[in-house]
Amino acid sequence: MRRGATVMLARAALLLGLLAAWEAGGRAANPLLTVPPSAVLPALWDLVRLRSYPDLAASLLLTLREIAAAYGLAVLAGLGCGFTLAFNRLVGRAYGPILAALYAVPAVVWYPSLMLFFGLDAASKIAFGFLLGFFPVTLAVLAGIRQVNPQLVIVARSYGAGPLTVFARVMVPAMLFTLVGGLRTGLALSVIGVIVGEILGSKAGMGALINHAYGLLRTADYVALVLVTLVLVVGSDVVASLAERRARRWTE
Amino acid sequence: MTAPSQLIAIEGVTKRYATSSGPIEALHDVSLAVGAGEFCTLIGPSGCGKSTLLGMLGGLTAPDGGRVLVEGAAVTGPDPRRVATVFQDPGLFPWRTTLENVEFGLELQRVPKARRRQAATELLGPLGLRGFADKYPRELSGGMKQRVAIGRALAIDTKILLMDEPFGALDEQTRVLMGEWLLDIWRRTRKTVIFVTHSLHEALFLSTRIAVMTARPGRIKTLLELGHRYPRAMESAEMVALRARLWGEIREESLRAMQ
Numbered sequence: 001m002r003r004g005a006t007v008m009l010a011r012a013a014l015l016l017g018l019l020a021a022w023e024a025g026g027r028a029a030n031p032l033l034t035v036p037p038s039a040v041l042p043a044l045w046d047l048v049r050l051r052s053y054p055d056l057a058a059s060l061l062l063t064l065r066e067i068a069a070a071y072g073l074a075v076l077a078g079l080g081c082g083f084t085l086a087f088n089r090l091v092g093r094a095y096g097p098i099l100a101a102l103y104a105v106p107a108v109v110w111y112p113s114l115m116l117f118f119g120l121d122a123a124s125k126i127a128f129g130f131l132l133g134f135f136p137v138t139l140a141v142l143a144g145i146r147q148v149n150p151q152l153v154i155v156a157r158s159y160g161a162g163p164l165t166v167f168a169r170v171m172v173p174a175m176l177f178t179l180v181g182g183l184r185t186g187l188a189l190s191v192i193g194v195i196v197g198e199i200l201g202s203k204a205g206m207g208a209l210i211n212h213a214y215g216l217l218r219t220a221d222y223v224a225l226v227l228v229t230l231v232l233v234v235g236s237d238v239v240a241s242l243a244e245r246r247a248r249r250w251t252e
Numbered sequence: 253m254t255a256p257s258q259l260i261a262i263e264g265v266t267k268r269y270a271t272s273s274g275p276i277e278a279l280h281d282v283s284l285a286v287g288a289g290e291f292c293t294l295i296g297p298s299g300c301g302k303s304t305l306l307g308m309l310g311g312l313t314a315p316d317g318g319r320v321l322v323e324g325a326a327v328t329g330p331d332p333r334r335v336a337t338v339f340q341d342p343g344l345f346p347w348r349t350t351l352e353n354v355e356f357g358l359e360l361q362r363v364p365k366a367r368r369r370q371a372a373t374e375l376l377g378p379l380g381l382r383g384f385a386d387k388y389p390r391e392l393s394g395g396m397k398q399r400v401a402i403g404r405a406l407a408i409d410t411k412i413l414l415m416d417e418p419f420g421a422l423d424e425q426t427r428v429l430m431g432e433w434l435l436d437i438w439r440r441t442r443k444t445v446i447f448v449t450h451s452l453h454e455a456l457f458l459s460t461r462i463a464v465m466t467a468r469p470g471r472i473k474t475l476l477e478l479g480h481r482y483p484r485a486m487e488s489a490e491m492v493a494l495r496a497r498l499w500g501e502i503r504e505e506s507l508r509a510m511q
C-alpha cells in the first residue's frame with residue numbers, strides 16, 4: 001500500500017517536473033514552433049467544444065472504425081495463419097521462417113505501395129494497421145503452441161480426449177497467456193499502423209487533422225489533437241491489459 | 253487363476269522403435285496375464301520396455317505383434333471406461349484447481365456438473381487433500397500433486413489403474429508414505445493395479461505379484477507371487493530373503509543393460 005503510494009508520487013513528480021520544464025522552455029522559444037502547456041489547455045478546450053475542428057467527432061469515429069477493421073482482420077488472419085503453420089508440419093517448416101524474416105522488415109517500407117494499391121481513403125490505413133497487427137498475433141500462436149506441455153496432451157488423450165477436445169481443453173488454455181499477450185501487442189501495433197497511415201497521407205481521420213494543424217503551424221491545436229489521440233491509444237491498451245490480467249488469473 | 257477370469261491378457265507382444273542408428277527391439281514376445289484385484293508390479297532395468305508395455309495397456313501405444321486384451325477385447329485406443337493411467341509426471345492442468353483437475357475425466361464423460369463435483373469432493377478426504385480443493389497445482393507439494401493425479405484417475409472409477417513410476421520424482425520419505433497411502437487406497441477400492449517402478453521396496457511392499465523384466469529387448473524373466481497378505485513386515489526373514497532374490501534377478505539384468 002505504502003509502496004504503491006510512493007510509486008504514484010514519483011510518477012506525479014516526474015509529470016510535474018516535465019510540465020514545468022516544458023512551460024519554461026516553451027515560453028522562451030519561438031511561439032510558432034513550441035507552445036507551453038498553458039497555451040495547450042485553451043486549445044484543448046476549443047477542440048473538445050468542436051470550435052477549432054468541427055469534424056473532430058467524425059474523424060475520431062473514422063479512426064476508431066479503421067482500427068477496429070484492421071485489428072479484426074489481423075486477429076482473424078493471425079489466428080488462422082498461426083494455427084495452420086503450427087498444425088501442418090510441412091507448411092510450418094516451409095513458411096514459418098519466411099514469416100519471421102518478413103516481421104523483421106520495417107513495415108513502413110510497404111506503406112507507399114499500400115497507398116498506391118488501396119488509395120488514399122480508409123482501405124490503405126486498414127491494410128497498414130492489419131499488416132502491423134497480423135505478425136504479433138501469428139507469432140504468438142506459434143510461440144504459444146510450442147509452450148504447451150506435451151505431457152498434458154498425453155494425459156488428456158488417456159482420458160479419451162480426441163483432437164478437438166485436446167485443442168479446446170488443453171492447447172487453448174495452456175497457450176492463452178502467450179496468446180493474449182500477442183493479441184495485446186497486435187492491438188497496439190494496429191492502432192499505430194492506422195494512425196501512422198493517416199499521418200503519412202489521408203483526407204480524413206485523426207491523423208489527417210494532426211497533419212492539418214501541423215502543416216499550418218497551429219502548434220497548440222496540434223498538441224491538443226495529439227493529446228486526444230493519446231487518450232485513444234492509452235484507452236485501447238488499458239482495455240487490452242485488463243483482458244490480459246484476466247487471462248493471467250486463471251493461467252499459471 | 254484360470255484363463256477366462258483374467259482381466260488383462262498380454263499375448264506374445266513385440267514392439268520395435270525406429271531410431272537414427274537403426275531399429276531397436278523394445279519388447280520381445282512378452283506374455284502376461286493379470287487377474288482382477290491384483291497389484292502387479294513391473295520392475296526391470298531402464299529401457300526394458302516397462303513403460304511401453306503400460307502404454308499398450310492404456311491404448312497410447314500399439315504393439316507391432318501379438319495382442320493386448322482387456323476383459324477379452326483387444327485394446328485399440330484409450331478406453332477411460334475401463335482403464336485409467338497415472339504417469340510419473342503428474343501432468344496436472346495448471347489452470348485448474350485441485351477439484352477441477354480431479355473432475356477432468358468425468359467432465360470428458362459428460363457427467364453432469366453437480367454429480368462430478370460431488371464425486372470429486374468425496375475423493376478429497378481419502379486423498380488427504382481436504383482444504384486444498386481450490387488450490388492450483390503450483391501451490392501444492394510434489395506428493396500432493398501426485399495424489400491429485402491419482403484422484404483424477406480414481407474419479408472415473410475404472411476397474412484397472414495403470415501407474416507408471418508414480419512416485420519416481422518424489423523424495424525418499426514422501427515416497428514411502430505415498431506407498432503406504434496407496435496400499436490403503438488400493439485395498440479399499442479393490443482395483444486391479446499395474447505398477448511400474450524401479451524401487452525394490454515399493455515392489456515388495458505393495459505387490460501381490462512382481463514381474464521382473466529382462467534388459468532390452470524386454471521379456472518377462474521371472475514372476476514372483478507374494479499373495480494378498482498385508483501389511484508386509486519388511487524386516488521379516490521371509491521378506492529379506494525375497495528382497496535378496498529380487499535384487500539378484502534385477503542386478504543381473506541391470507548389468508547387462510549397462511554393457
